[in-house]
Amino acid sequence: MKxxxxxxxxxxxxxxxxxxxxxxxxxEEIFGxxxxxxxxxxxxxxxxxxxxxxxxxxxxxADIVILAVKPQVFGEVIPQIKGVVRDDALVMSIAAGRTIAQIEEAFGKKLKLVRCMPNTPAMVGEGCSGVCRNELVSDGEMAQCMELLRSFGMAEEVPERLxxxxxxxxxxxxxxxxxxxEALADGAVKAGMPRGQAYHFATQTVLGSAKLLLETGRHPGELKDMVCSPGGTTIEGVEILEKKGLRSAVMEAVDACVKKAESM
Structure with missing residues (x-):
């Protein structure tokens, strides 16, 4: 496999x-x-x-051509390669916002096409990738793609609409x-903790919290409640986050990303 x-x-x-x-x-099987x-x-x-x-x-x-470029340069790259991609090759795109239909239109033909969205934690083997395919990609070929993507983290097939x-x-x-x-560490620095130590504490806490959620399968609200003792320090902090609109701010940020991807 090349x-x-x-x-x-x-x-x-x-x-x-x-x-x-x-x-x-x-x-020797990889080139770029x-x-x-x-x-x-x-x-x-x-x-x-x-x-x-x-x-x-x-x-x-290549047997598998991975388009690892930004969507902004698709107009430059695809015209260069569309005449030489083999009919039996599989093309994998990691560009945000470029639909299967748009990519097929740019190539000017139907081709075996997989669209995926990995993220930067892939750099440490903890990536998260959403994947979809067109009708020309067989189950066996999709399994091969998923094996590649799971070599640097989690990957799940989703409908293209998602x-x-x-x-x-x-x-x-x-x-x-x-x-x-960064904000969590800044709070610790304000309380007198050295910057490097603050990042260490904050990072391990986020890592551990995510692992706890993944491994227990519990609802995040339940795990939050476990930390919030009656009349304790945590519920005081939670109240501030609720007053400042943490949940709505995060939801709006995700929504902004979705809308931007739709418009690209």
């Missing part, structure tokens, strides 16, 4: 790292193209994959989590 990456940015590097670490593919020679050379040295001269060379050789929701709840939301972590 896997070709068009674009070698952070998400592509995370995907390559996961595939190699899990033994899904060997370095990058916008700059410096990026290509870095990826070659770090992962041992082959760097080809351009996007057309990658698309012509892909923009995936953008909001997982694709963009790591930034929200980092913002919350």
């Amino acid at each position: 896997i070709g990456f068009i674009g070698l940015g952070n998400m592509a590097k995370a995907m390559i790292s996961g595939m190699l670490a899990k033994g899904i593919a060997r370095p 193209s990058a916008r700059t020679k410096e990026t290509g050379q870095y990826v070659k040295e770090k992962y041992g994959i082959q760097i080809l001269e351009g996007n057309r060379q990658v698309a012509a050789q 892909m923009n929701a995936v953008v909001g709840v997982s694709g963009s939301s790591p930034a929200f989590v980092f913002l919350f972590l």
Whole structure:
């Protein structure tokens, strides 16, 4: 199996790292193209994959072509490769907001197409990817794609109508989590804790809380109630967050991401 990456940015590097670490593919089975020679050379040295001269060379050789580029450059990249992608190749797009129908229209033909939305925690093997496909992708081919995506985290197939929701709840939301972590640490710094220690405490708490929710399967409200002792410190803080509109602010942020993805 030959896997070709068009674009070698952070998400592509995370995907390559996961595939190699899990033994899904060997370095000699992966190749790619990058916008700059410096990026290509870095990826070659770090992962041992082959760097080809351009996007057309990658698309012509790959069994799986991964479009790891921003949606803004689709208009530049797809015209370069649409004439050389093999009919039996599978194309995987990680671009937000670009529907299957739009991608097929850009290629000017029907092709085996998988659309996925991973997120940046893939860089440490803890990604979260929503995935959908068109009717030409077989169950076996989809299983192969899911194996690739699960090499760097969780992946679930969803109807395409939910892909923009995936953008909001997982694709963009790591930034929200980092913002919350920064604010949590700032609060500790205000109380006198050194900055580095504050980040350590805040980060481990968020990590542990997420793991507790995943492993117990309990409703987050139930776990919140477990921390809120009557008349205690936590319920005082929860009251402030409710007064300041934390829930509605987060919901509106997710909604803004969804609407932006719809308009791209």
